[in-house]
Amino acid sequence: MRTIVLLSGGLDSATVLAMCRAEGRECHALSFRYGQRHEVELQAATRVAAGLGATSHRVAVIDAACLAGSALTGQGEVPKGRSEAEIGRGIPSTYVPARNTLFLAHAIALAETIGAGEIAIGINALDYSGYPDCRPEWLAAIQDVARLGTRVGATGEPVKIRAPLLTMGKADIIRRGMALGVDYGLTISCYDPSEDGRACAACDACVLRRRGFAEACVADPTRYRG
Amino acid sequence: MRTIVLLSGGLDSATVLAMCRAEGRECHALSFRYGQRHEVELQAATRVAAGLGATSHRVAVIDAACLAGSALTGQGEVPKGRSEAEIGRGIPSTYVPARNTLFLAHAIALAETIGAGEIAIGINALDYSGYPDCRPEWLAAIQDVARLGTRVGATGEPVKIRAPLLTMGKADIIRRGMALGVDYGLTISCYDPSEDGRACAACDACVLRRRGFAEACVADPTRYRG
Numbered sequence: 001m002r003t004i005v006l007l008s009g010g011l012d013s014a015t016v017l018a019m020c021r022a023e024g025r026e027c028h029a030l031s032f033r034y035g036q037r038h039e040v041e042l043q044a045a046t047r048v049a050a051g052l053g054a055t056s057h058r059v060a061v062i063d064a065a066c067l068a069g070s071a072l073t074g075q076g077e078v079p080k081g082r083s084e085a086e087i088g089r090g091i092p093s094t095y096v097p098a099r100n101t102l103f104l105a106h107a108i109a110l111a112e113t114i115g116a117g118e119i120a121i122g123i124n125a126l127d128y129s130g131y132p133d134c135r136p137e138w139l140a141a142i143q144d145v146a147r148l149g150t151r152v153g154a155t156g157e158p159v160k161i162r163a164p165l166l167t168m169g170k171a172d173i174i175r176r177g178m179a180l181g182v183d184y185g186l187t188i189s190c191y192d193p194s195e196d197g198r199a200c201a202a203c204d205a206c207v208l209r210r211r212g213f214a215e216a217c218v219a220d221p222t223r224y225r226g
Numbered sequence: 227m228r229t230i231v232l233l234s235g236g237l238d239s240a241t242v243l244a245m246c247r248a249e250g251r252e253c254h255a256l257s258f259r260y261g262q263r264h265e266v267e268l269q270a271a272t273r274v275a276a277g278l279g280a281t282s283h284r285v286a287v288i289d290a291a292c293l294a295g296s297a298l299t300g301q302g303e304v305p306k307g308r309s310e311a312e313i314g315r316g317i318p319s320t321y322v323p324a325r326n327t328l329f330l331a332h333a334i335a336l337a338e339t340i341g342a343g344e345i346a347i348g349i350n351a352l353d354y355s356g357y358p359d360c361r362p363e364w365l366a367a368i369q370d371v372a373r374l375g376t377r378v379g380a381t382g383e384p385v386k387i388r389a390p391l392l393t394m395g396k397a398d399i400i401r402r403g404m405a406l407g408v409d410y411g412l413t414i415s416c417y418d419p420s421e422d423g424r425a426c427a428a429c430d431a432c433v434l435r436r437r438g439f440a441e442a443c444v445a446d447p448t449r450y451r452g
Binding site: 058060061062063065066068069091095097098099101104105106108109110112113133135137138142145146147148149150151153154155 | 288368
């Protein structure tokens with residue numbers, strides 16, 4: 001089975017790639033340059049794709065003006081030092097307009113173009129940042145779009161969108177990845193890393209990642225600043 | 227009301243822009259460069275946006291490799307000389323993988339970024355080329371995605387996706403546009419135009435367009451080759 005794996009360079013999508021590879025999938029990794037301030041994540045994605053045996057890795061460019069208006073694309077500051085309780089409340093300023101919808105639209109098109117039968121995405125709805133486009137109901141809607149809006153969906157078997165981490169906690173994800181031999185030192189989760197790829201330790205993504213490693217009782221290989 | 231109007235440079239989307247302008251909308255036109263062989267349509271889109279009073283016009287670039295594998299993006303020949311009965315049968319080779327899903331994903335993101343309350347798209351399910359992503363069921367699914375996958379949809383009023391031509395025939399569309407003063411000489415529908423923007427008169431888009439003008443009893447302003 002040919003599978004497109006959305007790869008951000010972070011912990012979750014690296015785990016998804018390892019899971020798909022363990023199932024024997026031929027994995028085509030897909031990342032995006034969309035004006036994110038943490039573009040260093042694309043270097044991590046390249047390392048992860050190579051390290052975990054992706055057959056190909058494509059970085060698609062998205063017109064950054066379409067999804068401006070986020071702390072992650074340069075508008076305002078990335079929030080720091082929020083507690084886990086605060087992170088769970090509401091949609092933060094790091095929300096990027098329709099980001100996962102744009103990512104999936106590209107993946108659906110690419111899947112039809114190269115004949116991939118499935119798309120794997122590392123969203124999860126438990127230890128997450130409150131983004132609406134990480135919820136099961138959004139996932140079901142975009143699956144409908146893939147079925148109804150493509151030739152392959154209208155005439156045969158639609159591309160299947162898999163989100164294997166959807167109901168897993170961060171610690172479980174890390175444990176699963178460790179069992180599959182993922183080197184999380186290759187990944188970067190931080191929303192505001194330094195240019196040499198060191199994490200801030202204080203943004204929502206860092207807080208969730210650190211807690212995950214602590215709960216999983218796994219040494220955190222992240223290179224933090226300072 | 228601020229409205230994003232998807233503008234291809236063709237007849238349908240020009241009519242949609244005129245309809246939205248007639249309703250007093252502040253229209254922001256959005257076109258795409260996606261590796262289409264008929265890129266001359268973008269010049270038409272620019273003329274139409276200016277001629278019909280769009281407030282802004284953005285041409286977003288989409289990674290062409292994601293939606294390759296179509297006669298419109300260089301793979302194979304554009305079919306010519308098909309009858310109207312043939313055009314209505316099946317999905318033609320000019321289908322572009324997930325094109326309208328990609329277009330709408332960009333429009334949904336841009337709508338949230340600039341605070342637009344609606345998106346208007348010129349799809350129609352009657353006189354059309356058999357593309358799955360022009361059908362009402364696809365439209366309903368992408369509306370769900372807009373509602374569920376955005377901050378504005380999750381917390382307030384989702385962007386409304388309008389397809390005012392959905393159930394109109396080509397002749398009716400032309401009559402409506404003529405009543406609104408649209409100069410269809412600015413538009414180009416052809417899938418395989420010459421570099422100076424002359425239409426081939428034989429592709430599916432030309433066949434449907436010519437029949438529309440004939441049925442509407444309106445002189446066809448299209449510049450044909452030869």
